Amino acid sequence: MSEADALLVDATTRIFQDLCDPQTVNAATDAAWKAPLWQALEESGLTLAWVPEEQGGAGASLADGFAIAGVSGRFAVPLPLGETLLAGWLLGVAGLDSPTGAMTVAPSRPRDRLTLTSEGTLQGRALGIPFAGSVETIVALASQDGANHVVHIAAKDCVIQSAPGLSGDGRDAVTFDGVVPLAIAPLPDGLGENCLSLMGAAVRAAQIGGALQEILTMASEYAQERVAFEKPIAKFQAVQHNLARLAGETAAAVAAASSAADTIHTIQGLGDAAFFEVAAAKIRAGEAAGEGAAIAHQVYGAIGFTEEHILHRFTQRLWAWRDDFGNESEWAVQLGEFVADGGADELWPLLASR
């Protein structure tokens, strides 16, 4: 991590420590904590980190945005920060200005497609859109005669069927039929239809890595405090080995996610190298999310299964993030087909090139 990245991570961490402490949020009886948190994030430029300065954003690097996403995972942030980052990025690459306020992106599932009619209206329905019911703006990819466009949509213009999803943050069904976008711009050359799922998957992998880092720390501390059979459960080899496995899964998620983020940042494009790294990161981080959440719950026992305890804030988001922007199976089929198409003897050169 560069020094500038480290400063940004520290600043982001401080905001979450002050305004998004998982314990406080979990115990809150109303949503009063949301407004000051969002305001602090906006004022420090984090929400529009990926929007160029001339379009009203912070103009931060791609690496910085992924670092912010990682920190948001460590606090299980229940606001659409990652989604707003992605929306701002998409508007920015298309040369459109970003509004203030919370945003989300569509589609977030690999098989959902939106189209733009010759009359300039949208057609299509997208499922599992994170936070769609609680944002002002939806930024979407829509195709017209084979060309891809970025469209800026007022969420209130869409028909939104709310569903809480695994995390309770909202994974909503959005019907776009007949909606007239507020702004339309073609996706620039060099970016394809898969650009949103690549960026989205890389953000989710970073968040998964962050959340796993946190539950590893939490569960390791808890195991040293919790006494059973007359000693801290950390002294039992079976518990130690479970936590060691959690460390391995955490390490894998963090390594894969940071490698994918580094690739997108360094290459500044979303071609084959980014596809390979992001696919691998979403697959491996998704696997780690499932394994890791299960181990953390095993360590905590019944207390971790209560609403009162904060563990679910992390584990339910880990489960939800696995599914956003392509789950492990969907990415693995794509990656497997890519590898098979290259042939057995090209696999090692491909791995070694990363």
Added chain:
Amino acid sequence: MSQAIQFDPIRLPPEAEELRIEVRAFLAEELANGGFDPRSTILTSAFDKEFSKRVGAKGWIGMTWPKKYGGQERSFLERYVVTEEFRVANAPTAAHFTADRQSGPVLLKYAPEHIKQEVLPAITRGECTFCIGMSEPNSGSDLFAASTRATPTEGGYLINGTKLWTSNAHQSDFMIGLFRTSPPTKENRRHGLTQFLVRLKQPGITINPVRNMAHKHEFNEVVFEDLFIPEDHILGEVDGAWKQATSELAYERSGPERFLETYYVLTELVRVLGDKPDPRAAEGIGRLVAQVHTLRRMSVSVNGMLQAGKEPVLEGSIVKDVGTIWEQTLPDKARSLSAFVDAEPSNRATFDEVLQYATTIAPKLTIQGGTTEVLRGIIARGLGLR
């Protein structure tokens, strides 16, 4: 645990990638002129002294060591590239790899000058094979239970006892042996062991083969009967070998050989599944590729930390733990994914041959370099649990 687990996305530097081109050219030439046969490296033996000499002539053994001892003073990341390319090509490196990876570095750190000058350049020329004298009949994972005795005598020590599971002892010139010079103390059960350089080709040493379940002779029993070792063959501190072991472990555990030993199964799996796999097969390949890519990125990251002078003991142990489990489960996953491949034997003969071999050797992958249980204990200590 003081800080969150980090694996920075280290990339191999340009000089390492240039070296990769040279290494691939060398391997292609070797294959073209029959210098080695990958199939027989996998199935029969990875030990080939002549091949090791040709590798030595390229300057790729002991390549991180000082030039005055025959090294090239190149980086760990350059060595990494050589190791992974040789491993994936199934090149026969057994005659030099142990010396290159761990025995040479121990000598560099602890041997007296005249031994360094004698032995290290010979290793770099590929002329000198080492084995590791740690395990005994009653001391495997529990290294500090070693009981082979080194008793002081005029000018040196007399060695009596037995080492076991010593890979390639029958083809080695030297062993770095761990022998008991004092009993353990009440306060420290690790006290009392000393490392020695042992010249194997002399009386007082009997080497008996122990064939493994893949019908290969790699393991040996090495029996010492009043073997004399001169005092100047002590490596490091008398009674204090336990202090010398830990920092080497990260090197031993985080290398690409720790997850690429059965990599050929993946290559052959992709080959038998063909260029248009069904979704089940494609998903299986995709997951395996994502996993091995992640392991490699973790391993490169740890080697970057080593190059930067850090001691990533926790991270190195994690790579070995996750890597071993991957290697060990790979044959069974490949077996399942290939279940519907046309049963015409000729279509999958090569795949089946290496799959059977990898299935047979999978149990040993956890033993070398520390068992999964030992590694998880080390990781747990790193997490502050013990």
